[in-house]
Amino acid sequence: MxxxxxxxxxxxxxxxxxxxxxxxxxxxxxxxxxxxxxxxxxxxxxxxxxxxxxxxxxxxxxxxASREDLLTTLIAEGYQDLGHHLEVANGAPAHVGGVPDRPPPSPPVIAGPETDVADRTRAVALAYRHWAVSHPNEFGLLFGDPIPGYEAPTGGPTVAGMRRVGTGLAQPLVEAWQAGRVRTHPAMADPELRAGLSPVLEFESELSVEAFGLFLLAWGRLHGQVSLEVFGHHRWLFPDGCEPLYRADVEMLLSELGLFDEPTGDGPGEPHGHDPA
Amino acid sequence: MxxxxxxxxxxxxxxxxxxxxxxxxxxxxxxxxxxxxxxxxxxxxxxxxxxxxxxxxxxxxxxxASREDLLTTLIAEGYQDLGHHLEVANGAPAHVGGVPDRPPPSPPVIAGPETDVADRTRAVALAYRHWAVSHPNEFGLLFGDPIPGYEAPTGGPTVAGMRRVGTGLAQPLVEAWQAGRVRTHPAMADPELRAGLSPVLEFESELSVEAFGLFLLAWGRLHGQVSLEVFGHHRWLFPDGCEPLYRADVEMLLSELGLFDEPTGDGPGEPHGHDPA
DNA sequence: TCACGAAGTGAACATCGTTCACGACTCACC
DNA sequence: GGTGAGTCGTGAACGATGTTCACTTCGTGA
Structure with a gap:
């Protein structure tokens, strides 16, 4: 110690x-x-x-101050821990801040900065599940029933941790987007969706509206698989865990995002479109 | 009353x-x-x-018998309620059993048996989110932190409710599969995944291995979006709810499942494959 | 040295889940 | 109609919880 x-x-x-x-x-x-x-x-x-x-x-x-206060402290540190885990999987540089003393087990796949963006995205996605299944109760603390009536203050450490997790997840996708390698989908062009999404981009200016929406959907998609597994709703189907199923979902996600296609060299302003609907 | x-x-x-x-x-x-x-x-x-x-x-x-016993009773009834909601959205016939006295608000879209399978799938997917956002605490009861140490007995009412929810969600997809209208993905051919999935099919004999896997992934995908929204992780992004984002995800899911393609007339044994990878 | 303030203690209060002995009532049976 | 058994509900009690408060102990800056 x-x-x-x-x-x-x-x-x-x-x-x-x-x-x-x-x-x-x-x-x-x-x-x-x-x-x-x-x-x-x-x-x-x-x-x-x-x-x-x-x-x-x-x-x-x-x-x-109270039991609830202690819980929110743990939540904030849990986000930091998970975010650190994702950064390691993405091949993070030496920067490590606010990481607890006892480091979690390393993610199963660690990519490097020069690794292909599809491999890095896969590594981060696998690391998300890996952290969750090896820290089930902490995952429940972060993503289970919210503390009733609690709203994280916008400037506080809780949202800082959430942002670290978000950027840790999004990092490979942001790079892929900037390299013009993300295939979007016509459904993301819905004007109501764009209107709801655009005020958010004041914070996340690295991405376009569609790209940010795609990221949110990709996160939610993976989160759902992990959540159902960690909270035990698939245990009667897969007593030994859902890793193969999850891997299949990740591969499908990568191919649907177009990360396996040849880079087109388009800039972020002109991602190549979806295959004809 | x-x-x-x-x-x-x-x-x-x-x-x-x-x-x-x-x-x-x-x-x-x-x-x-x-x-x-x-x-x-x-x-x-x-x-x-x-x-x-x-x-x-x-x-x-x-x-x-105890507080925990009361909670599991509520969980079982919650599954029944959600399952009923999904069946109504799918255009369920008169069969209504075990539904609580105070009926939940009807789902926003109610399809009918003759409706196209893509529309029925969409209706069920929207009903899943609709029930969740209009019953957030019950959703948390069903899908949030599990009661520590509790494992639902396999023959009990809890898993019966879970099965009703599962079949309610899967019903349109099963029909689409049987009509040969579901496009599968090469990642579903992974032998390890098929090996883990096949014992499950003793219970779900209406589907092939790939189709059942696809259903689980589709469920998890939607569940993740709903879960993040209901548990408040998107509230700072979308204070008014995530319906447009969710609708976009549903449309993407439908198109990726191939439900917008022309029916090929293939039987369930020969679904049309994925577009060349 | 000394006064201030922080750290820690033990007792107390309200609330919770749960058990138990006991009275009131219902119902089946003679 | 009476009667015995079993059900329903009550009040008191136990141990546990979060939290507060008066009080002691002790480090620290003047």
């Missing part, structure tokens, strides 16, 4: 009090994360976390 | 005791369902249900 902490190389600006507070906070989050991993998000109990830490339940309130 | 019950036309086999017990059971489930609709599945409290019924908390245990 952090047992071998830098005893004297610690910056002098941080006194003993701040250090132990920081360490206690880390220990608290780790204990809560262990609880979630073992008993699920709904089973998270502050008293149990306190017991695990050898602390009085009331003492936790020096670090956490 | 059932106030105007058939007072004397009730079969004599049911005495007063059985009748009030049945009525109390209905009232209990309705009160619990109201609780779930208002406060979500995790907020369901037996004491609150008892208060709503003007009853002592302990009295509920004459009707329900």
């Amino acid at each position: 952090g047992e071998t902490a830098t005893d004297q190389s610690t910056p002098v600006t941080e006194g003993r009090r701040q250090r132990v507070r920081r360490e206690t906070m880390v220990e608290l989050k780790q204990a809560a994360l262990d609880e979630v991993r073992e008993r699920g998000a709904v089973g998270l109990s502050l008293r149990s976390v306190a017991r695990r830490m050898g602390m009085s339940p009331a003492g936790l309130y020096r670090y956490v | 059932g106030e105007t019950a058939t007072d004397q036309s009730t079969p004599v086999t049911e005495g007063r005791r059985q009748r009030v017990r049945r009525e109390t059971m209905v009232e209990l489930k309705q009160a619990a369902l109201d609780e779930v609709r208002e406060r979500g599945a995790v907020g369901l409290s037996l004491r609150s249900v008892a208060r709503r019924m003007g009853m002592s908390p302990a009295g509920l245990y004459r009707y329900v």
Whole structure:
């Protein structure tokens, strides 16, 4: 653990009090994360976390405003963890920030920056499922029943984590789009859809309306497969997991996005259209 | 409600005791369902249900073994409700069984048996989202965090409801398949996938391996969009809901399944293949 | 050294799921 | 019609939970 902490190389600006507070906070989050991993998000109990830490339940309130507050902290860190996992699969550079101490198992496929964009998209898609099936309770924490009545503040760490996951998923697709290799579909030209999508693009200016819509649909598509599997709705069909089915879906998605076609050299403004309907 | 019950036309086999017990059971489930609709599945409290019924908390245990048991009952009925909704959208005949007293709003599009299979598939797909967004907490009950450690018994009412939902979703696709109008994809030919899928077909004998896999993928694909929307992960993008995006996905799905192509007259054994990869 | 504020404790409160002994009532049977 | 058995519902109770509060302990800056 952090047992071998830098005893004297610690910056002098941080006194003993701040250090132990920081360490206690880390220990608290780790204990809560262990609880979630073992008993699920709904089973998270502050008293149990306190017991695990050898602390009085009331003492936790020096670090956490409420049980719900602790849950949202875990949610934000879960997004960061998942986002990091996706970045590694995409062949991320050294940049690693806000990643928990205990790193998750590496994704099954790790691409590199020079890898073909189809392979990178596949790697990210497989990493999404991989993280989910190896962290089922955290996946449920992030994507299961929302905390009733909770709305993530727009500037807060929760949406920051969601954005990291989103960009981690979208990164290969953005590059493919910019290389003119994404095939769009006539259904994306619906004016109502474009009208609903366009205000969003103030945030996501790297993509066109169609491309952003396609990304959302691709994410949702993969998310559905993963969600049904992780939440057990396919267990009676596939007791050993749904990886082959998921792989087939990913291949279909890649081919429908046109990522297997020859690059046309078109810019993002002129993606090659769908085959004649 | 059932106030105007058939007072004397009730079969004599049911005495007063059985009748009030049945009525109390209905009232209990309705009160619990109201609780779930208002406060979500995790907020369901037996004491609150008892208060709503003007009853002592302990009295509920004459009707329900535990809180978890009540939840699984609600889950089973929720599946039945959703399945009924899908059947109505598909233009179901008079057969209606196990539908709760208060019927849900009708699906936005109701097809008929003579409607084209693409239109019926679209109607069912739209009905899936429609039920979900108009019953968000019940959707969370069915498809959100599973009750930790609970596994639905294979013969029980839960899987019966799941099967009704599955067949309700699959019905148009089964017909399209049998009419030879479903276009498959080379990725579905993966031998490992076929091996994992084939034991399932002992239950679902109407479909081939590829067709059943395609159905599962289509379901998951739609489910993902709905799930992300209902659980609020798209609210910051689309505060007014994701219907246009979802409609685009449905149209893409229909065209990728080949349901817009001219019928070839091939039997289910010989679906027309995918366009050259 | 000393006063301030942070960290942690134990007791308490309201709520929850659940159990249990007990009274009231229903129903089948003589 | 009476009667015994079984059902229905109640109130009290137990252990657990989230949360608050007064109080002590102790690090830290002046």
